[in-house]
Amino acid sequence: MNKIVWGIIGCGDVAEVKSGPAFSLVKNSELKSVMRRNLAKAEDFAKRHHVKHWFNDASDILNDPDINAVYIATPPASHLQYALEAIKAGKHVYLEKPMTLNTAEADQIVRALKASKTKLTVAHYRRHLPAFLKVKALLDQKAIGEVLFADIQILQSRQSQIITKTEEPWRLDPEISGGGLFHDLAPHQLDLMCQYFGMHTSAIGFSGNRSGDGADNIVNGIINFNNGIQCRGIWSFNNSESDQKDACTIYGSEGKITFSFFGEHVTCSTKETSETFSFKNPKHVQEPMIAAVVDYFLGQRENPCAAEEALQVTKIMDAFTSH
Template sequence: MQEIKWGIIGCGDVTEVKSGPAFSKVANSKLVAVMRRDAVKAADYARRHKVEKWYSDASELINDPEVNAIYIATPPLQHEAYAIEALAAGKPVYVEKPMTLNAEAAKRMIEASNQYRVKLTVAHYRRAQPMFLKIRELLNDKIIGNIRFVQLNMLQPLNTNIIANTDEDWRKNPAISGGGLFHDLAPHQLDLMSYFFGATEKSVGFAVKQHTGTPVDDLVSGQILFENGIIFNGTWCFTVSEAQQSDICEIYGSKGKISFPMFKNNVSVTVEGQSKDYIFEPLKHVEQPMIEEVVKYFLNKRPNPCSGEEALITMKLLDAFTQ
């Protein structure tokens, strides 16, 4: 295989800018087919993005002989079935986060990848972005000394605009999303914690529904004890006032603190009373750096940038915090 020729299953709103265009912008990669169950919308997406083919049936796209890799960008409910079908067809899979509905489903996807000996990567794409790579470098260089603990607050009002628009509010349907906005946003944050701090020893959490107008938990609190002794404390609440909204992660060390948001582009480092800020250019296509790494992996030019086994850790944390 000299070039990755992608087919997208689920070319909805989140693929318009975040990921879709990037598949034809990176080296040795091209988007050749898209699929959406609504044929009119699939055809419109293909026309606007200059994609050669479109389908309204996922199996037809998976079995297109020109397509040699699959990107799954549907709601989480469909991730498992589509991934296993693509893997069985010998097509490597790049699947959106959260990997699927729960840890047990994630294990079945990993088993299928191993059974068919076909590659599987999960789109925890912040791993490849310059801002988070810089944070990891600062941690590895012990700029703030030995890490003590992490405090994360993701506090949003009911009508938050921090997420992409969708045709239907599926994120608030637990049968489709796995568990509301927490399951949509927290995978980014929890994966980064594992990426930064390594293996987990223990995790526990609480989840409650405080707002009567939603079927999903809207307040989640979770803790992680990492094997290296670092403790993570996280709070996610999606019913605060506009004035109280917050997106901040603070990593405390023996010499100072690193502070950063998940959805903006600035990092603040304070060491022994002296502060330094790092400002990063916003990315037009936020998944492009990760897609570059996935293409290299599929072409056997680098290791897996986020394996199913790594993503399973995040799925187990989601389950631990909410079950």
């Protein structure tokens, strides 16, 4: 295999700019087909993005012998089904986050992978954006000494610009999304914490609904990592616009690192100095991750985000929302 030929299952809002076009821009990668249950919308996407084939049935992609990898970008409720079908069909998988609705489903995917030769990467793409690579580098350099703990605050209003808007508000339906806006946004933050601090020993949290729309809209949680580092976080989606916040602070014995999960700046402050680093994200923010996935599928690098790593994030989300 010297080229990855893709089919997209679920060419909706996420695939429009963040990811879809990148499959044709990355070296040794080609986007051949797209699928969406609404055939007219699949055709519209395909023609605008110069994709040759479009379908309204995923089997048309999974049964195509020329396609050796699929990008599953449907709402989370169908991730398990399509991932298992792709594994059975022998296709490599790039799976959108959150990985599944819950830990039990994520476990099924991990077990299926172990019994197959399929490669699967979960789309925690912030790992490969420059700002978050810089945070990792600063931590590795011990720029703030020994890390003590991290603090996450995601406070958003219903008009928030970081919340994806769609025709159908499925993110507020736990049966489709897994549990509301927390399950849509928290994987971004929690995966980075796991990348920075490693495996966790325990997590506990509390969640609730303060607006009556059916999904949790306030979640608090604490994670204890194997190395003794702790992380606390709050996610609230019923705030006033003036109180909106998207921030993380990592505290160390000699200073702190502050950054936004949806921004392009990182500040490292110590007793002696404070420096802010600025970055520019690519137009298609998943492009660096997709390039790494292609290299992994071609056997040229390690997995940029294995299913077992995404399973850890799922376990933390379940722990935060079980009370």
